[in-house]
Amino acid sequence: MESTNALVIGFQNAGVTKGMMILLALTSLTASLLDVKPYLHLQLVPHITKYRQFWRIAIHPFAFANSTELLIGEILLYNVGVAVERAFGSRKYSSFILVSSLLSTFIASIAILIGHKFGLNSIPAGPYGIIFSLVWQQYRIFPSLYHFRVLGIEFSSKAFNWILAVQLLLSKPPSSLLISLAGLLTGYIYRTDTLFPLPSLSISRRRLLVKRSLKTYRIPLSLYQLLSRLFSPIIGESLPPRRSQRVLPGQQSQSQIQSSQRGASIATALNAGATNQNGSARSRLRRFLSNRTNPAPPPPDTSIGAGANDGDIGGREQRGGQGEQREPGTATAAMGEWVNEITGRGTRVASEQEISTLSNMFPNLSREVIVRALQTNDFNTAQAVEALLQESG
Incomplete structure (x- = not known):
């Protein structure tokens, strides 16, 4: 299945990832233009304890604070998110994004409540938890396509994504390290069969909370269809990439072989x-x-004399010779x-x-x-x- 990940081209069957990347780019650019980047990150003291700015908990995953983090985040979403969405399906993938965002934020909030005395006081702006949860899914789902050695050290085809992930992890230590580890932990928990009390909107069950594993949770179908109708015209549909029919030197297509x-x-x-x-x-x-x-050849013109005919024939012969010799030039x-x-x-x-x-x-x-x-x-x-x-x- 790594071939699917390695040959990711375009956003076919990956509309949710495409919408996330567009939304993330627009919100990050808007925050930079409006100069509201100081309001994006989540900090326990004094934003939560003193000013009671609890709305930061909800908005901090929607935008990055600088262009470098935005670039690395978009590349990781494209390299990892498209393949995971194709493997999960759009509805399960949307449910996974919701669960990963909530659970990673919850784990990181508990961590800063416990460790704020040791310097863990904030969470950087950006969907760190979602991205690192996706990286974990790629690590667990897709096998490596190939391996290579650098200075005697063996690497796999996933090494390039891990290099980008490490750069994002170390972008704002220790807060970026905290939320990144929370995202990895979220991805690990998502793949286990641990039961959690999840909300249930089913009338037949007559219960608000039902214990089940995170990977079995799905957002309501009616809500998914409503969001799909609303955002599909905006995001657009990605057609499959056009395959090249060009044959490299030394290669022949089936039609050429038959010819x-x-x-x-x-x-x-x-x-x-x-x-x-x-x-x-x-x-x-x-x-x-x-x-x-x-x-x-056309019949000769009898109205012209013999000399003219000879000259015309010579001219035609000369022009014919030039016609044969003009092709190379x-x-x-x-x-x-x-x-x-x-x-x-x-x-x-x-x-x-x-x-x-x-x-x-x-x-x-x-x-x-x-x-x-x-x-x-x-x-x-x-x-x-x-x-x-x-x-x-």
Whole structure:
């Protein structure tokens, strides 16, 4: 399942994470522009004990205090949150975000109540608890895709996310360390089967609180559908990423392989016809191709004298010669040579068998034209035949 995490591209089936990232960026930017960043963090003394600013408990996860934390947080949400949401499903993922935010804030609040005498007095602004709870889910759900060594130390594919997480963890010690550990603890508790008294809105149970594990909790379906209808037009729907159809040098798609096989079968049929002295099909193909490559010239103008006719014929021959020689210098040919130099396709030389095959099929074309057709079509015989037919037609 790590391949899903490693190849995360776009926000397909991850609308909740996309909405969180947009909301987090907007609230952090707004707080910076309005100069209200001092009101974002949660501090026990004096904000709670003296001024009774309990609203800080609810708003502190909605915005980061500086751009560095915002950047690292957005990258972690994209790298980790998208994969976890695809694994959970949007409704379970939304329930997980709600549970992680509340539980991590509760654990951190209890910690500052107990340890404020030792310097643990505040919680920084930002969804630290949610992000580190997501990091724990990624660690437990997805196996590593690959491993590598640096200076003899082995690392996994998850090391890059852990490096970013450590930077966020050490951004504002010791308060950032406290809320980050609370988020990791929340992620650990979420995956256990520990029973907690959770609110129940079901009328059939006739109880306000029901003991069950955190991972079984779901927000009410009606509330989820209402929020989905409200925010889906704003967030938008992410389409699946378009897969590239470009083939790297040395690689061939299935269609190209089939085209090569068709071209090889044509060449084999021609060779077999020659060896069996049954060249009628070959001669008909040659006549057909020669008619297409060398159409009948227009009738000469009889009103012009013989000298003019000779000059016109010479001019036509000269223009025809220039027409055959202008192809290497055209913009299309120059662009093809430039692309060949970049992609490395020009490093291969056309084999004599390929050249002879096309020479038998196009006897009126020069060797240079056939070699150029093979090079521009990545030495695919069938595609080179189609290109020469189009040029000659």
